[in-house]
Structures are given as C-alpha cells and as structure tokens.
Amino acid sequence: xxxxxxxxxxxxxxxxxxxxxxxxxxxxxxxxxxxxxxxxxxxxxxxxxxxxxxxxxxxxxxxxxxxxxxxxxxxxxxxxxxxxxxxxxxxxxxxxxxxxxxxxxxxxxxxxxxxxxxxxxxxxxxxxxxxxxxxxxxxxxxxxxxxxxxxxxxxxxxxxxxxxxxxx
Numbered sequence: 520x521x522x523x524x525x526x527x528x529x530x531x532x533x534x535x536x537x538x539x540x541x542x543x544x545x546x547x548x549x550x551x552x553x554x555x556x557x558x559x560x561x562x563x564x565x566x567x568x569x570x571x572x573x574x575x576x577x578x579x580x581x582x583x584x585x586x587x588x589x590x591x592x593x594x595x596x597x598x599x600x601x602x603x604x605x606x607x608x609x610x611x612x613x614x615x616x617x618x619x620x621x622x623x624x625x626x627x628x629x630x631x632x633x634x635x636x637x638x639x640x641x642x643x644x645x646x647x648x649x650x651x652x653x654x655x656x657x658x659x660x661x662x663x664x665x666x667x668x669x670x671x672x673x674x675x676x677x678x679x680x681x682x683x684x685x686x687x
Contacts, residue, residue, distance in 0.1 A: 520589060522630065525565040525577040533588040534561050534579065537614055545652055564593065573642040578634060580627060589623075590615035592631035596644050607676075608639040610649040613659070628662050636682040648676040 525534065535558045543552050564575045576594040581587060591614055598607035613631045615624045632649070639647050651659050651673045663675035667685055 520580055520627075521583060522578050522580050522634070524568060524572075525561070525579050525591065527562050527565040527569075530579045530588070530591075531558060531561045531565060534577075534591050537588055537591070537616070538612065541617055542614055542653070545654070576634065576638045578631075580630070588616065589619060590627045590631070592634060594635050594638060596639075596642065598648065605645045607646040607648050608635065608642075608644040608679075610635060610647075613649070625658075625662060628659065629666070632663065632666055633686060636679065636686060639679045640683045645679055646676060647679055647682060648674065650674050 525531070535554055538557060539552060539554055546552055561577070564577050567574055568577055574596070577591070578593075579591045580589045582589055591612065593611040594608050595611055596606060596608045598609045599605070600607070610631075613628055615627045617624070619627070635647055635649070639645075647668075649663055649668070653659070653673075656673045660670045660673065660675055663677075664670045666677075667681060668675040668677040
C-alpha cells in the first residue's frame with residue numbers, strides 16, 4: 520500500500536467509481552447524484568493541487584501490484600463558523616474499500632487522519648474538522664475520539680496544534 524497525491528490523469532475514474540458505487544446510496548432520496556459533476560470536481564481539485572498544494576489535499580492509497588484503489592481522502596480549507604475567525608480544514612471524504620479487512624480499513628482511516636493533521640499544520644490551519652453523513656458512523660467517530668478529537672454526533676474536531684503533538 521502506498522499513498523500518493525491524486526493525479527488528474529490516473530486517479531479520477533477510480534475515485535468517482537468508489538464514491539458512487541460504494542458510498543453514493545447514502546445521498547439517495549436527498550440529492551440527485553451526477554458522476555460527471557463529481558468527476559469534474561475531482562479533476563479540478565487534483566489538477567489544482569499539482570500547482571497549489573495548500574488549497575486542497577486529495578490523496579489515494581493503492582495496492583500497486585493490482586493497481587487497486589484501496590481508499591482516498593480529500594480535505595479542503597477556508598471553513599469558518601459564524602462565531603469565530605479561525606480557519607477550519609474540513610474533510611470532504613475518507614473513503615475506503617469496504618471489502619478490505621476491518622483492521623486494514625482502520626489503519627487506512629488513521630493514515631488519512633495523519634495526513635489531514637500534517638497538511639493542516641503545514642498550511643497553518645488552526646482547526647481540523649471531520650464529519651460523516653453515513654448511517655453507520657460510530658466506528659469512524661470512535662477512531663477520531665481515540666485520536667483526541669472532540670466528537671459531537673457525526674462531527675469530530677480538534678485544534679491542529681494539539682493533534683500534531685500526538686504525531687511526534
């Protein structure tokens with residue numbers, strides 16, 4: 520398994536396929552999914568990050584022997600609450616192949632969290648937030664809680680300076 524920044528020519532189709540086929544049904548009945556809209560947004564984000572690594576972070580984990588996508592994570596910046604001036608980096612996605620063993624999925628999620636912390640720290644973003652719309656989000660939130668995040672429902676957040684201490 521190896522993590523790399525997502526590339527617009529090599530990773531977009533696999534990201535779109537995983538998001539839609541494995542996790543897309545979470546939005547059914549609420550939003551009308553459109554693979555082309557998602558493909559456009561993944562392509563733009565992966566292209567922009569080639570030139571501006573501080574704008575968004577989109578990375579993939581692959582089993583290179585099989586060229587199989589095991590998971591991907593996507594974080595942005597520029598989030599703010601209505602009651603504070605501190606910037607927040609929001610996790611857009613933490614997606615893993617659900618056919619992987621549970622231990623592997625947990626390891627991948629922890630690696631995604633590590634990357635979020637390191638990216639936010641590198642770009643001086645003071646707060647990290649991770650959310651879930653999945654019906655079953657308890658295990659995902661529990662991983663964050665074990666990492667020191669404050670968890671409220673399906674929201675987990677932490678000050679980047681506190682999270683980075685745990686990585687050292």
